[in-house]
Amino acid sequence: MTMLSYTVLTDPAPLEASAAGRSPSTGTVYLVITNTGQTAAYWSTIDVEVPVGNGAGHLTPSISNITAKGEYTNAQLVNVRQQGSNTFQATAPTGSRTRFAPGDHLVLTLENVTVASAAGLAVLKVTEKTGRTATGRMTNSVGAVALVKTAPKGIPAPSDFRPEKSMVEPGTDVALLWNGSGDFDYKIVLPDGAEEAVSQNIFRWSSSPGNAPKRDTTYTLVATSRTAPTQQHFLTTTIQVRNPTLETVTADNAHFSTVTTPWIGGPNTGDGTMTFPQGGVIVWHTGGSQERGTIFADKADLNGVNTEWVQGRNTDDGWISFPKEGLNVRKGAGQDWGTVFADKADLNGVNTRWVQGRSTDDGWIGFPKEGVRVYRAGIDAPGIVYTEFIQAKDAAYGYGGSWINLHEDGITVYLDKDGKRGFGSVTGSEMNPQGKHMDPL
Numbered sequence: 001m002t003m004l005s006y007t008v009l010t011d012p013a014p015l016e017a018s019a020a021g022r023s024p025s026t027g028t029v030y031l032v033i034t035n036t037g038q039t040a041a042y043w044s045t046i047d048v049e050v051p052v053g054n055g056a057g058h059l060t061p062s063i064s065n066i067t068a069k070g071e072y073t074n075a076q077l078v079n080v081r082q083q084g085s086n087t088f089q090a091t092a093p094t095g096s097r098t099r100f101a102p103g104d105h106l107v108l109t110l111e112n113v114t115v116a117s118a119a120g121l122a123v124l125k126v127t128e129k130t131g132r133t134a135t136g137r138m139t140n141s142v143g144a145v146a147l148v149k150t151a152p153k154g155i156p157a158p159s160d161f162r163p164e165k166s167m168v169e170p171g172t173d174v175a176l177l178w179n180g181s182g183d184f185d186y187k188i189v190l191p192d193g194a195e196e197a198v199s200q201n202i203f204r205w206s207s208s209p210g211n212a213p214k215r216d217t218t219y220t221l222v223a224t225s226r227t228a229p230t231q232q233h234f235l236t237t238t239i240q241v242r243n244p245t246l247e248t249v250t251a252d253n254a255h256f257s258t259v260t261t262p263w264i265g266g267p268n269t270g271d272g273t274m275t276f277p278q279g280g281v282i283v284w285h286t287g288g289s290q291e292r293g294t295i296f297a298d299k300a301d302l303n304g305v306n307t308e309w310v311q312g313r314n315t316d317d318g319w320i321s322f323p324k325e326g327l328n329v330r331k332g333a334g335q336d337w338g339t340v341f342a343d344k345a346d347l348n349g350v351n352t353r354w355v356q357g358r359s360t361d362d363g364w365i366g367f368p369k370e371g372v373r374v375y376r377a378g379i380d381a382p383g384i385v386y387t388e389f390i391q392a393k394d395a396a397y398g399y400g401g402s403w404i405n406l407h408e409d410g411i412t413v414y415l416d417k418d419g420k421r422g423f424g425s426v427t428g429s430e431m432n433p434q435g436k437h438m439d440p441l
């Protein structure tokens with residue numbers, strides 16, 4: 001039976017057995033030694049034998065990485081050294097024997113203990129060299145303390161996936177952070193589906209040059225364990241971008257103060273699009289085509305229109321083109337001359353080959369170099385001019401000049417001269433009434 005009492009504590013409590021494919025499970029073992037008796041005890045050494053191996057009764061596969069230290073009451077350090085492949089020995093501060101008063105305590109600490117891979121109960125063997133007097137004989141007494149190793153739990157899932165800055169300017173590089181375990185392999189999935197691996201145990205990712213977001217962007221963190229069966233976790237986070245650049249916007253009802261975009265298109269693949277070159281807007285027939293499209297509107301209020309031609313709504317309607325010389329009115333889809341319909345035309349001049357009434361059998365007027373000719377409908381035969389009178393140009397010597405009155409009884413020739421009206425003269429080379437030849441007048 002030992003003179004001193006022994007208690008074992010662990011951190012974490014209990015210890016968790018190591019698992020294949022994961023980082024080794026580690027912990028700290030505290031061996032608390034006290035004198036619970038009524039009288040003092042004296043000690044020189046205390047040996048702690050650790051069960052080494054990976055079985056259920058073993059604590060650790062090796063003690064070579066364990067850091068051991070000892071501290072006596074009132075923070076007095078105790079020398080602890082490794083003895084062989086499985087034992088640590090604490091030596092009294094005086095080098096021979098030290099008084100262990102009732103109620104005093106000694107803590108032996110074993111840090112960075114790699115826990116064996118099998119769950120179970122590991123028993124530490126303790127051998128103390130103690131005596132009851134300062135000079136009397138000392139004996140070795142043996143005791144045992146046990147600690148529990150539980151089966152490994154699942155790897156804690158990563159958490160708190162977040163951007164270093166939640167709002168950035170366009171083109172600003174971004175950084176993402178998270179809390180996680182080194183037992184996962186991590187990768188970041190970019191919005192376009194590309195994946196970027198993250199160095200182990202870094203728990204941070206930064207965008208590469210040229211890949212900074214131009215609009216609000218969601219990133220996905222994928223954590224995959226190296227165990228069997230595989231554990232996998234997915235976390236997402238979003239970075240907001242001020243004044244984003246958008247490739248596509250689909251909205252049923254949206255209000256924007258400002259939109260900057262190279263083009264706008266309908267929701268379907270065959271819909272028309274609009275592009276915005278410097279100086280204006282171009283409407284295209286379909287997205288990606290080079291065929292100009294059509295604008296449909298009830299009314300257009302414009303300061304000016306520059307166009308090659310204008311046509312009615314149907315393909316066989318008349319159309320107007322605009323050569324440098326003026327205006328061409330055409331029929332249908334061809335190049336034939338069309339017709340201008342108007343109630344009134346107020347013009348400074350008219351240049352035309354002929355003028356006709358509204359119907360095709362109406363008379364018409366031609367304009368040869370010599371003057372004016374009146375024709376019958378549809379032919380070159382002379383037509384008839386109907387008028388009340390014909391007046392010559394003003395005479396140089398009078399108010400009016402000569403004029404001819406056309407009435408039902410015949411023709412009367414008048415002459416206005418010096419404010420007086422009288423009969424005028426008819427001059428000719430001959431007269432042939434009723435087909436008879438007459439001498440010259």
